[in-house]
Amino acid sequence: MNSKHNRLFFKIALSGLVLAGGAVWLAGSSEAEQSAPAVSRPALTVRTTTLREDKWARTLAANGSIIPWQEAVISAQVQGLRIAEVKVSIGDHVQQGDVLVTLGNLARAGNESDSPYSAQGQIVAPDSGIISLANANVGSISQPGVELFRLIRKGRLEWRADLTAEELMLIRKGMSAEIAAGEGRIIRGAVRAISPSVNLQTRYGYALVTLPDSAGIVAGAFARGTFDVSGGKKTLKSMPQSAVMQRGNMTYVLVVGPDNHVHERAVTVGQRNGDRIQIKQGLKADEPVVESGGSFLTEGDVVQVVKGELWASMSHHGPYATRFPRCSPS
Template identity: 40%
Template structure:
C-alpha cells in the first residue's frame, strides 16, 4: 500500500510540472514582443505666425461741440421786443431778421431829431446873416470891434449846434435801423431767450447761433497718445446710437491739462451728419498701416489673466508658452512677443490639452 501511494504522489507532481510548462510555453512569445506605442491625446491642426498689414489706431472719447458760437443781442436797450421770427433748430442766412423791436418810440425820436435839425439850420442862417451885416457896419465904423466879434461868435455857435444836431439825427437813424435784430452769419439757432413783450437789457443774450452749422469733436487723449496724432489725420466716430461718421483732425492741443493730465484734439466733422452739439461719441484715430505678426484667435488661451499657446515639439509633445498679445481684428490676434516665427502652435483644441500631452498633427491651418 505504501508503494502504491508513493507512485500516485509522483504522478501527480509530474502532471503539475507538465501543466506549468505548457502555460509558460504559451506565454513566452507575448513577453518577447516589442512594447506597445503610447496613444496621442488629441489630433490637432497647427498654425504659425503670419505677417499682416493692420491699420494702427488710437481710441478716445469726447463730445460733439459747436465749431464756433455767436451770441446775439440787441444793440439798443430799453426797447420792447415786438416780434420773434425764429426758433431753436432753424437754419438762418447771414443778415436774416431774427426779431423786431417796437419802432414807435424810435420813429418819434428820429422825427424829433429832424425837427431839431431844421431849427438849428434856421438859427445858423439867421446868425450868418446877422454876422455879415455887422461886418459891413464895422467896416463903415458904425459898430465897435466887440460887437463884430460877438456876431461872429454867435454864428460859430449856431454852426456848432447844427453839427451836433446832425450827429444826433444820425444816431436816431441808426437806432431806428437797429430795430431789426439780424444774424451775423449763416448757421443754426442753438438757443433762444427772446420773448415778445420783453424789454431789451444791456449785454442780454437773445439768441445763440452755431456759425455755418459746423460741428466738431473734442477728443480727450493722454500725453503719450497726443504726440502720435497729427493734423489732417483721419478719424472714425461712433455715436451712442451706433452711427459712424468720418472726420479729420483740425488741431492738436499744444498743452496738457494739469488737473486731468489729458490733452484735446479738435476734429472737423462733415455737414449733414445729424449729430447734435453736446452728444458723447467714441472715436478711432487712423494712424496708418503697420506690420503685425498674428495668430488665429482660436490658438490663444487665457489663464490667470495671461495669454498662452501650446507649441508642438519635435517629439509631438506640447509645451505651454506664455505670450504677450496686442490688437485684435476679425478672427486674428497680434502676438507682440513670446513666440518664434517658426513655432508650430496648436490652432484648435488647446483647451483639452495639458503640458506634455502627445498629439497627432493632422495639418496646418490656412
C-alpha cells in the same frame, strides 16, 4: 483494480495540464497588456494658424466728445423792447439773415394793427447753422448781452480727443483720424488744432478733429477714435486674437508639437487691428498655434489637427461638437 487506478491517475494529470496551460495563457495576456503602449485620445479637434506678415498703420486710440466747431451767441442790441414774435426753435436750420425774433413797443390806443406790438426791429441770424439753444419768449423785455439763442455755425461738428502730454507730442496738424460714430459708422477726419498745454488737474490736453460728414451726429456725444501716427503702413507679424490667451500677467499661445501635444508659449503682443493682434516676440514664423478653443486645453493635452473643408463641416455643429471626452487615468 490497476486499470481503475490508472484511469484516475490519467484524469488527474490531464486536469493539471489544463490548469497549467490556462495559467501560462493568463500570465502571457497580462504581460502583453502591460507591455502595450498607452494610446492617448485627443482632447479636442482644432485648427492651427501661424504668424502672418501684415502692413498696418501705427495708431493711437483716444476717447473724447463731439462738440460744435464754433457757436455764435445771439442777443438783442437794444434795451426795453418787448419780444413780439419768436420765429425759430431749438434744432431749426437757419440761413444767414433769417429773422429769429421780431421786437416791438406796446401798441398805442387806436392802433388798428391786430398785433399787440408795433414793429420796431428784428433779430436775425448772423450766419447759417443750427439753433442749439433758444431762450427767447414772447412778451419778455430785451436786454443787451442776455443770450436769446445759440447757433452752431454752418452746422459743423468736430471731435475733441482727450490726450495725455505724451500722446499730444505724437499728434500733428493734418494727421488723419477715424472716429466711431455709433452703429458701425466710421468718419474720417483730420487734425485741425492741438492744445499747447494740458490741464493741471486732469493732466489731459486735447486735439480737435474736423468731421466732414457730421449729419445725424449729436453734439455732446461720447466718441472713440484713432489717429494714424505712423505716417504710413509698416510690416509686422500678427495672428487671430482668438489664438492669444491671458492668465494673470501672462499672455500666451498654445503651440502644437510634432506629436500633437500642446505647449504653452509666452508671447509679447502689440497693437490690434480688427480680429488680429501683433505678435512682437516669443513665436517663430512657422510654428503651428491653436487658432481657437484654447481655453478648453491645458499643457500637454493631445489634439487632433484638421484643415480646410473638414474643419468647416465640423465647426458648423458648434464649439462642443469637436470636443472629445477626456480619458480618466486608470
